[in-house]
Amino acid sequence: MAKVVAVTGNEAVANALRQANPDVCAVYPITPQTEMMQRFSSFVSDGKVKTELILVESEHSAMSSCVGASAAGGRVITATSSQGLALMWEILFIASGTRLPIVMPVVNRALSAPLNIHGDHSDAMGARDAGWIQLWSENGQEAYDNTIQAFRIAEHMDIRLPAMICMDGFIISHSIERLEYLDDQDVQAFVGEFKQLNPLLDIEHPVSYGPLILPDYYMEYRRAQAEVATKVAQVVLDVAEDFARLSGRKYGLFETYRLDDAEIGLVILNSAAGTSKDVIDEFRDRGIKAGLFKPRLYRPFPYEETGEALKHLKALCVLDRADCFGGSFGPVFVDITTSLYPYREKPILINKIYGLGGRDYLPGHAELVLNELVDVAQTGTVRNYKEYIGVRE
Amino acid sequence: MKLKSWKEVNPGAVITDAGNSREFKTGSWRSFKPVWIEENCIQCLFCWIYCPDMAIKVKDGKRADFDYDFCKGCGLCALECPGKKGKKAIIMVEEGK
Numbered sequence: 001m002a003k004v005v006a007v008t009g010n011e012a013v014a015n016a017l018r019q020a021n022p023d024v025c026a027v028y029p030i031t032p033q034t035e036m037m038q039r040f041s042s043f044v045s046d047g048k049v050k051t052e053l054i055l056v057e058s059e060h061s062a063m064s065s066c067v068g069a070s071a072a073g074g075r076v077i078t079a080t081s082s083q084g085l086a087l088m089w090e091i092l093f094i095a096s097g098t099r100l101p102i103v104m105p106v107v108n109r110a111l112s113a114p115l116n117i118h119g120d121h122s123d124a125m126g127a128r129d130a131g132w133i134q135l136w137s138e139n140g141q142e143a144y145d146n147t148i149q150a151f152r153i154a155e156h157m158d159i160r161l162p163a164m165i166c167m168d169g170f171i172i173s174h175s176i177e178r179l180e181y182l183d184d185q186d187v188q189a190f191v192g193e194f195k196q197l198n199p200l201l202d203i204e205h206p207v208s209y210g211p212l213i214l215p216d217y218y219m220e221y222r223r224a225q226a227e228v229a230t231k232v233a234q235v236v237l238d239v240a241e242d243f244a245r246l247s248g249r250k251y252g253l254f255e256t257y258r259l260d261d262a263e264i265g266l267v268i269l270n271s272a273a274g275t276s277k278d279v280i281d282e283f284r285d286r287g288i289k290a291g292l293f294k295p296r297l298y299r300p301f302p303y304e305e306t307g308e309a310l311k312h313l314k315a316l317c318v319l320d321r322a323d324c325f326g327g328s329f330g331p332v333f334v335d336i337t338t339s340l341y342p343y344r345e346k347p348i349l350i351n352k353i354y355g356l357g358g359r360d361y362l363p364g365h366a367e368l369v370l371n372e373l374v375d376v377a378q379t380g381t382v383r384n385y386k387e388y389i390g391v392r393e
Numbered sequence: 394m395k396l397k398s399w400k401e402v403n404p405g406a407v408i409t410d411a412g413n414s415r416e417f418k419t420g421s422w423r424s425f426k427p428v429w430i431e432e433n434c435i436q437c438l439f440c441w442i443y444c445p446d447m448a449i450k451v452k453d454g455k456r457a458d459f460d461y462d463f464c465k466g467c468g469l470c471a472l473e474c475p476g477k478k479g480k481k482a483i484i485m486v487e488e489g490k
Contacts, residue, residue, distance in 0.1 A: 099405035160404060198407045206406040216396060221406050223399035 002180040007317070009140040009172035012077075012179055013105045014039035015146035018049045019187035020103070023194070024056040026065035032117070032171055034107045040079075047364030051077075051144070059084040063091035063102075070100035071209045075151070078102065081127045082109035083168060085123045087105025089130070095162045096131025097225065099197075099210060102162040104132075105147060108270065108321075109169035118358020120170040121269065125168035125322040125331045133163040133224060133232055134299040136269050138255075141179040143167040146296075147250055148182070152239045158231050160197060161304070166298075170358065182247060186300035190246055217376040229300040236297050253302045255294040256309055258284060265310065265347070267318040267336050269295055272361040276319075278392040279366035280368030290370055294302055295332065295360040307339040313347035314377035317369050321355045348376050351386040365389050419446070423466030427486040429458055433482035440470035440483060 007015075014036045017025075025044075027037045043052045054069075056062050058385040062078050080088060085106055095102050110120035128134060137143035137149055146165045154163040182190075198207045213221055240251040257277050259265060264374055266276050273294040283290040293310060295301075310316060318337075320330025327334070333351035340346040352369055355361045368389065377384055381388060394416075403409060435473035436456055439451045450457040471483040 097405065120402075187402055198409060205409070206411040208411075209405070211406055211408055217402065220397065220399040220402050224402050224404070228401070236417070329452070 004178065004180055006176050007140065007175050007179055008035070008174055009143050009167050010036040010107070010174065010387045011039050012032050012045070012140045012144040012181075013147050013167070015181060016144045016187070017077055017079075017103075017105070017166065018043045019048055019182070019184050020075070020077075020148065020151050020191045021188065022051050022077045022103075024049045024066070024076045025078060026056055026069065026076070027071060027078050028057070028059045028062045028080070028084060029055045031079070032084045032109065034079070034080050034081055036105060036107065036168075036173070038155050042111075045126075049226075053171070059087040060091060063088040063095065065093060066102045066104075067095050067098065067100055070095070070102050071098065071186035072201045073196040075155070075194035076100075076102045077104065079105045082111060082117070082123045085127055086111060089127060090301065091206045092127055092130040092132060094210070097221070099160040099225075099228070101160050101225055103150050103154055103165070104162065105143070105149070105165045105167065107169045107173040108166050111118050112185055112261040112358075116357040117169070119171045119271070119321070119355065120357050121166075121331075122323075122356075124164060124166045127164070128299050128331060129174065130138045131161065131229075133159075133161050134166060134297060135163065135236075136275050136296055136304070137172070138270055139169070139175040140167075140172055140175075141249070142183070143172060144229075145243065145247065145251065148187055148191065149236075149239050149251070152242075153232065153235050156235045156239075157195065157197070159228060159235055161228060161232070162196050167380065169270045170283075180247070181241055186246060190242065206336060223352075232300050233297060233302045233305070233349040251296060253295075253297045253305055255296060257292040257351065259291030259293055259309065261289060263289040263290045264370065265293055265313045265316045266366065266369065266373075267295070267310075267316065267332060269294045269298070269321065269332060271353050272319065275361055275363055276366045279363050283370055288370070288374060290373075297337075301328060301335050301339070303335075303339040306336065307341075307343060310336065310340060311346055313344045315350070315373040316347040317352055319352050319354050319369070321353075321361075323353050323356065326362070333386075348380065349380055350376065350384070353388045354390055355387070359390050361390065398459045401478045410486045417447050419465050420462045423461075423464060424488055425466045425468060426461070426488050427459055427464065427466065427468065427471055427483050428486050429456075430480075430482050430484065433480045433484070434476065437475060437477065439473045443469045445469065
């Protein structure tokens with residue numbers, strides 16, 4: 001029986017991690033770490049989970065310890081946020097290139113400078129091409145559910161890639177919401193026993209990790225890793241189907257909201273999607289065919305499925321909570337335009353940067369964007385392909 | 394040795410056949426080659442102890458010739474060799490000469 005609780009996103013995800021019963025958790029215990037790991041360390045201290053908790057001196061060390069523990073043959077977790085993820089950056093590639101299924105919730109927060117601690121997607125966007133699977137979550141429930149599913153996806157024998165579960169800093173991580181916990185034994189049965197692959201601690205079958213691969217083979221390994229990425233989407237869907245049977249909650253590669261017959265649409269990640277859905281309802285009440293597309297599996301990005309879901313729209317705005325300096329457009333915009341590139345008939349696309357450093361995304365912002373899309377769809381002309389919203393001019 | 398395609402490589406570049414460095418012959422790295430002069434050798438086996446690449450063969454407790462498949466030509470053996478009456482039992486000769 002599911003248990004209904006009122007908890008923060010941090011507490012919800014800490015519980016999902018406890019229920020998966022990892023062997024090792026290596027974390028940096030000080031800010032930018034969140035309350036999530038404080039909660040998890042309480043579970044360890046209280047004997048509610050058998051995890052070996054390793055407190056290290058930096059996130060670089062945290063991810064390095066995770067790589068070692070995972071290669072040794074354990075189910076391994078960590079968690080981070082903001083500058084912490086930035087400091088892990090070098091080792092993220094080692095975890096994915098070595099095909100180690102480490103699970104890591106990321107509380108999305110802004111990067112310095114200027115110093116800021118609030119909700120923003122710059123941290124995870126900076127790591128989007130590090131070879132990790134990324135699942136993005138609108139609310140505490142989705143973050144909890146995604147964390148549980150992430151173990152199955154990452155540890156799948158055809159995949160064996162590390163996975164990040166992204167959730168908005170403060171808006172989700174620190175806000176109390178109603179959500180449903182699954183029973184411990186149900187989660188344990190769903191996640192299953194950790195299956196080892198070439199564990200270092202199997203002394204009967206000695207293996208070497210991290211060899212030097214010179215130009216005669218490096219490209220073959222990278223090509224092989226790219227191939228694994230193509231298999232992730234199907235595994236995500238299979239795991240979601242199993243999860244729906246267990247929880248009654250359905251997940252896909254992305255969520256579409258009133259999109260099928262829509263003429264204008266928004267693409268938006270995480271918590272701001274909730275606000276946008278309310279405004280879309282208001283537009284629908286006024287007879288305007290608006291819809292929403294919320295990516296869930298953001299890496300590997302399901303380009304074909306995304307293009308199919310969006311190609312019928314007349315005008316589309318991609319909202320990014322991270323900017324690309326010198327790249328002209330936000331990261332999600334770049335992926336969405338790429339997914340629509342093969343189609344002769346496609347929507348007119350515009351990009352808005354919003355909510356940087358925890359700046360509120362308000363219903364008025366969604367309204368402004370949707371009104372502009374109505375105009376773009378009618379006239380076929382665009383004022384500006386990229387603009388910042390909610391910023392003082 | 395035929396090079397493998399990307400479909401055949403091990404996930405994560407993990408090496409599962411222990412001791413396969415034997416297949417990786419490093420002798421071609423050498424620019425100077427150690428040469429053993431048997432009449433100056435006192436069988437102290439210092440060269441065998443110091444060689445970082447196990448490239449000095451020992452047979453029945455006696456020094457045998459170099460294993461040139463793995464000797465990188467570092468010259469440690471020639472440096473450590475005490476020789477006999479001031480005459481070295483190992484000298485370094487430039488490759489190609």
